[in-house]
Amino acid sequence: MAAKSSTSESKSxxxxxPKTSENYWLLKSEEAVFSIQDLAKAPKKTTCWxxxxxxxxxxxxxxxxxxxxxxxxxxxNSEPSAIAGxxxxxxxxxxxxxxxxxxxxxxxxxxxxxxxTWYMIDVKHVETFKKPLPLELLRQIPGLSEMALLxxxxxxxxxxxxxxEWKIITELAAKQ
DNA sequence: GCCAACGTTGGC
DNA sequence: GCCAACGTTGGC
Numbered sequence: 430m431a432a433k434s435s436t437s438e439s440k441s442x443x444x445x446x447p448k449t450s451e452n453y454w455l456l457k458s459e460e461a462v463f464s465i466q467d468l469a470k471a472p473k474k475t476t477c478w479x480x481x482x483x484x485x486x487x488x489x490x491x492x493x494x495x496x497x498x499x500x501x502x503x504x505x506n507s508e509p510s511a512i513a514g515x516x517x518x519x520x521x522x523x524x525x526x527x528x529x530x531x532x533x534x535x536x537x538x539x540x541x542x543x544x545x546t547w548y549m550i551d552v553k554h555v556e557t558f559k560k561p562l563p564l565e566l567l568r569q570i571p572g573l574s575e576m577a578l579l580x581x582x583x584x585x586x587x588x589x590x591x592x593x594e595w596k597i598i599t600e601l602a603a604k605q
Numbered sequence: 606g607c608c609a610a611c612g613t614t615g616g617c
Numbered sequence: 618g619c620c621a622a623c624g625t626t627g628g629c
């Protein structure tokens with residue numbers, strides 16, 4: 430995904446929610462646009478993930494991201510492109526207001542406030558890896574050959590990650 | 606509903 | 618900056 434702009438609106442509630450299942454995800458952001466360092470510096474270390482304008486990604490954000498789900502924060506279009514750390518879901522899918530703002534780069538005149546086309550979530554910084562894990566490194570790990578991020582032509586900015594992939598990558602990050 | 610044209614993503 | 622891969626749009 431590309432341009433993040435605004436900061437969070439979420440009221441952080443610290444009530445522990447029972448977790449039925451924990452999902453894992455990967456979100457892409459261009460390092461130059463909104464990096465994991467930017468997220469760590471944001472108020473409450475939280476931002477709303479606005480600007481996603483792809484239906485498949487929208488469906489994930491609206492329907493499948495659950496409180497407490499963990500997210501790999503991926504720097505796309507970067508030197509090098511890499512998984513830079515971890516964030517978590519602190520607010521589940523809600524309408525993306527940037528679609529209603531004519532001055533926003535992500536304005537979408539076709540999105541109706543009564544029936545919004547686009548959704549976003551709030552994410553909070555959890556951890557910045559000491560060393561980011563570049564694509565080139567990830568490609569060398571046999572257990573990751575099926576990972577969505579590594580598939581040819583994969584452009585989706587919101588991707589599910591399997592528990593197995595999550596384990597491999599977090600262990601790799603711990604070793605760095 | 607097909608598909609060409611166009612726009613975007615993102616690795617290299 | 619190039620360009621392959623993909624998504625969207627709109628004419629028919």
